[in-house]
Amino acid sequence: MRVPKMEPIKARIHREVVGKVKSITLEADAAGDYYAAVLWEDGLAEKEPLKEIYEDQVIGIDVGIKDLLTESNGRKEPNPRHLKHARKVLRRRCRQFSRTQKGSRRREKARRRLARAHKRVANARTDNLHKVSSRLVNESQALAAESLRIINMLKNHHLAESIADAAWGELLRMIAYKMKREGKYFIQIDTFYPSSKMCSCCGFKLEKLDLATREWACPHCGAHHDRDGNAAANIRAEGIRILRAEGLPVLRREMSSPNAR
Ligand SMILES: [Zn+2]
Incomplete structure (x- = not known):
């Protein structure tokens, strides 16, 4: 160079x-x-925005703590396991560093090793977020998610360690610029929307749903829901509603397509 x-x-x-x-x-x-x-x-130049899109190319995303995200088609993207291991190494390096004497050469060495461990965690995290966001952008014409403001409001105070929240913001930011670059649409729902408590089949709203409840059956129509998958389906429906309200044609396929969501 x-x-x-x-x-x-x-x-x-x-x-x-x-x-x-x-x-x-x-x-x-x-x-x-x-x-x-x-x-x-x-x-x-950036690509022109799509003039029309297909309904079965719209994906809703529910971000979470156990899984990084759940899609409206039921697919789950787990939080990567290697990050867990890297964090263990990080804690050990941190302890080793704090045991060294101030101003010593060993301390400088320990500091570098700690910094390197920090960097590895950050790199692995970013790497995974790039992979996940690129895949979502490739597989859709429009994506819908809750805004970071809403996500933080709903989920942040339940976090034991706030590692996930930084990842959510970064993921949404990556999705936003990658979708724009491709002329695709990214809708962030910024109003409170009962995505978890509403049945995505019939619209029935539960009074309450504990955070620990991962699956539930709708008392009105009997549909069985995975908590996060149902939330993602509702987010997708709301995304489609917003796109149509903004005047974008969201088309239904004439025949049922094999990759219909
Ligand atoms: Zn129902």
Whole structure:
């Protein structure tokens, strides 16, 4: 990599730069690694928004604590297991660091190892969120989720450790820009909507639903619900309603399609 006023630097290039480089930012992190963030213009325009979409290409998402998210088609995206292991390592490195003497060389070594462990957790988390968001964007024309404000209001105070909430915000942010880039739609429901307590089949509303109840049967129509899948189905329906209200044609297929949701 060639930076003005410096000798050429040996670098690992993650993605080929195509187009005109606008700026390069050099940075060092706590683990002692150096980074160059390159901003360039590829000259490609964003895609035009789709003029119409199909109902069976709309997915509702319910984010959660046990699973990262549940889709309206029933698919669940678990919180990755390797993160759990990485956190254990993190706690150990943290203990090791705090046992070292201030100003000692061992302390500096322990600090670097701790910083590296932190970075591994952060990288693994981001990596997984990119994978999940890209898959959702590829598999849909429109996605619907509750806004972060609503998600925090409903779920945050139930969290023992607030690891999940940072992931939710990051996931929604990734989905938003990736959908926009593809000319697709991302609807965030920002009004309180009884997504968990309402039967997605008949619209019957339960008085209350404990957080511990993972499955329930509708007393009105008898439908059996997975808690999160039902919430996702309601979020999807509300998303479709909003898109139609905004004037976007959301079409039904003439024949039942094999990938209908
Ligand atoms: Zn029902």
